[in-house]
Amino acid sequence: MSAVDIENVTKRFGQMVAAADVSFEVKPGEFVTLLGPSGCGKTTLLRIIAGFLRPSQGTMRIGGAVVNDVPAHLRNVGLVFQSYALFPHMVVRDNVAFGLRMRGVRRREIDQRVAEMLDLVQLGDRAEHLPSQLSGGQQQRVALARALITQPTVLLLDEPFSALDRKIGETLRAELKRVQRRLSISTILVTHAQDEALMLSDRVAVMNRGRIEQIGVPEQLYERPSSRFVAEFLGRSNLVRITQSGRDVRIAGPVEGEDTPAPGKSGVAIVRPEHVRLYPPDSELRADRYGGTVEDVQYLGHTRIVRVWLDAGVTIEAIALSGSDWKPDATSRVIVEIQPASFHVIGEPTPAEATDLKPTPR
Amino acid sequence: MTGAQNREDAGGWVTGSVAVLTLAFLLLPQVILLVESFTADSYLAFPPARYGLRWYAFILSDDDWLDALGRSLLVAAIVTPMTLLLGLTAAYALDRGPARGRRIIFTLLIAPMVLPHVVLGLAQFQVVFWGHMQDTVTAYVLAHVTIALPFAIITIGASLQVFDRRLEEAAQSLGAAPWRAAFHVLLPVIRPGLVAAAIFSFITSFDEFIITYFLSTRRVTVPIQIFNSLSFQLDPSIAAISGLMLMLTVGLTGFLMAGGQISSGTRIVR
Numbered sequence: 001m002s003a004v005d006i007e008n009v010t011k012r013f014g015q016m017v018a019a020a021d022v023s024f025e026v027k028p029g030e031f032v033t034l035l036g037p038s039g040c041g042k043t044t045l046l047r048i049i050a051g052f053l054r055p056s057q058g059t060m061r062i063g064g065a066v067v068n069d070v071p072a073h074l075r076n077v078g079l080v081f082q083s084y085a086l087f088p089h090m091v092v093r094d095n096v097a098f099g100l101r102m103r104g105v106r107r108r109e110i111d112q113r114v115a116e117m118l119d120l121v122q123l124g125d126r127a128e129h130l131p132s133q134l135s136g137g138q139q140q141r142v143a144l145a146r147a148l149i150t151q152p153t154v155l156l157l158d159e160p161f162s163a164l165d166r167k168i169g170e171t172l173r174a175e176l177k178r179v180q181r182r183l184s185i186s187t188i189l190v191t192h193a194q195d196e197a198l199m200l201s202d203r204v205a206v207m208n209r210g211r212i213e214q215i216g217v218p219e220q221l222y223e224r225p226s227s228r229f230v231a232e233f234l235g236r237s238n239l240v241r242i243t244q245s246g247r248d249v250r251i252a253g254p255v256e257g258e259d260t261p262a263p264g265k266s267g268v269a270i271v272r273p274e275h276v277r278l279y280p281p282d283s284e285l286r287a288d289r290y291g292g293t294v295e296d297v298q299y300l301g302h303t304r305i306v307r308v309w310l311d312a313g314v315t316i317e318a319i320a321l322s323g324s325d326w327k328p329d330a331t332s333r334v335i336v337e338i339q340p341a342s343f344h345v346i347g348e349p350t351p352a353e354a355t356d357l358k359p360t361p362r
Numbered sequence: 363m364t365g366a367q368n369r370e371d372a373g374g375w376v377t378g379s380v381a382v383l384t385l386a387f388l389l390l391p392q393v394i395l396l397v398e399s400f401t402a403d404s405y406l407a408f409p410p411a412r413y414g415l416r417w418y419a420f421i422l423s424d425d426d427w428l429d430a431l432g433r434s435l436l437v438a439a440i441v442t443p444m445t446l447l448l449g450l451t452a453a454y455a456l457d458r459g460p461a462r463g464r465r466i467i468f469t470l471l472i473a474p475m476v477l478p479h480v481v482l483g484l485a486q487f488q489v490v491f492w493g494h495m496q497d498t499v500t501a502y503v504l505a506h507v508t509i510a511l512p513f514a515i516i517t518i519g520a521s522l523q524v525f526d527r528r529l530e531e532a533a534q535s536l537g538a539a540p541w542r543a544a545f546h547v548l549l550p551v552i553r554p555g556l557v558a559a560a561i562f563s564f565i566t567s568f569d570e571f572i573i574t575y576f577l578s579t580r581r582v583t584v585p586i587q588i589f590n591s592l593s594f595q596l597d598p599s600i601a602a603i604s605g606l607m608l609m610l611t612v613g614l615t616g617f618l619m620a621g622g623q624i625s626s627g628t629r630i631v632r
Contacts, residue, residue: 050531051534052531071540073534073536073539074537075535076537077535079532079535081532083526085528085532086532087546087550088529088551089551098533098546102533102536102537102538103537143532146536150537156535
């Protein structure tokens with residue numbers, strides 16, 4: 001039995017389709033992330049699961065039971081917001097205890113469970129503080145404790161790290177993962193931050209225009225994206241037209257236009273910049289190597305992004321570690337190596353998907 | 363010192379003087395009246411030759427003044443919770459209800475704030491006359507609620523607008539039915555707005571003169587009684603009752619302003 005099971009869920013706001021025929025499930029203890037740019041429908045989906053929006057079509061199950069018509073307060077889901085949404089008039093202890101009080105749990109048990117939960121998020125010494133007396137990171141840990149204390153069937157996280165400093169956000173991510181594993185609680189995270197998604201999730205669903213473009217384990221999404229959107233949304237990528245002959249794969253030229261390329265036969269592939277190697281201009285020119293000229297170099301500390309204009313008429317991004325001795329500058333000639341295994345042919349989209357309904361703004 | 367600094371200092375000096383003069387103009391007459399109210403003599407003079415609480419003792423033992431004071435307090439005590447309840451429900455409906463017609467309803471509800479009170483008084487006089495309600499607490503309450511309601515709606519509406527609805531959603535996800543979420547989270551969080559609305563309503567009712575004047579003949583409120591007494595004689599009892607009203611109003615407003623700074627860190631779920 002899955003913790004959450006979403007079947008063909010569609011949500012329309014007037015003419016706008018916020019979620020289009022979305023299906024996925026979350027297994028018990030699984031961490032699934034809905035990843036996508038703003039407006040892709042991920043938050044709409046989360047609010048449907050939480051019970052604040054009703055799907056226009058489709059079936060929603062939580063813990064095996066259909067919940068389409070079950071109001072939010074009877075769904076037993078835990079919810080953590082980007083803005084923390086702690087009750088400002090209650091001290092930490094009362095915030096965390098709220099869910100148990102609403103369920104009529106006895107006082108002694110409440111006190112014990114609140115203490116345990118505050119220890120779990122390492123805030124045992126802040127029980128009597130008001131939310132306004134805590135830092136952002138501490139507030140979000142209180143919000144997590146508050147959401148977890150009722151042992152929800154599923155924990156829903158809506159951009160929980162976006163309001164925090166990067167460093168604090170990273171610490172909190174690790175802590176969230178630790179708590180989530182320890183309690184083995186089914187979790188759905190909504191975010192636009194790919195590093196967050198890749199780091200935390202068992203599976204990631206990349207969303208675009210109300211649909212799930214691809215769902216899979218992080219490695220699969222990054223290394224074998226099924227669409228140009230997924231390839232470009234996750235990390236850096238080079239999109240090129242290729243020709244194949246036997247084992248050899250050569251770059252044939254650029255992919256024209258912004259539109260998604262036609263499938264398969266035209267041979268559109270992505271290459272991740274970390275698979276592109278740079279050699280000095282006097283290196284041997286082999287079947288998997290190309291001559292080119294450096295356009296510019298971005299220095300990022302631990303790495304540099306080198307953009308090379310290949311003689312084949314394509315710009316390729318390469319990532320060079322800062323530690324290497326040879327550092328090409330702009331306008332210098334280089335030899336670029338891309339091994340055949342580094343090309344991933346994009347197998348999308350099917351014509352049906354390309355012509356399907358797209359959300360139109362009101 | 364540079365010329366620019368000189369000009370700035372001069373500007374500050376002028377602004378300061380104007381501010382002091384304006385404040386003096388606004389407050390001095392009332393301060394003088396308040397000082398006069400503590401006279402022990404039987405005539406009004408500033409400064410009083412002797413000080414005492416004689417006139418406060420007088421108004422608190424005089425049947426007419428006690429009668430008016432009791433009525434004023436009774437009316438305000440009914441008006442305040444009524445206005446609060448109506449204001450809260452109206453503001454909530456305007457905040458959460460359908461957008462359609464919202465502006466029109468809002469404008470109608472706050473109209474009494476901008477309409478001439480003399481016209482309002484005359485209109486309400488007719489209604490009260492037809493209903494044989496002259497000189498009744500009911501009539502005063504209805505009139506005062508009409509003019510206190512706009513302030514309550516605006517004040518409570520402002521608190522509702524800045525209220526983060528995700529707090530209610532968080533409460534619901536934790537198992538609170540919508541009405542419990544409103545009771546445990548919404549109301550405590552907008553409490554400063556509710557307190558302000560309550561105090562505004564009380565003061566509005568307690569001070570109201572124009573409309574009440576239309577609706578009353580013999581069973582009057584304090585402001586009417588002050589006005590009526592002035593027609594006969596000017597003795598320190600009027601200064602004393604004015605002092606009493608002043609202190610009550612200032613006290614409530616002071617409480618309101620202090621309340622704005624006190625964090626509402628009470629525990630409601632215990």
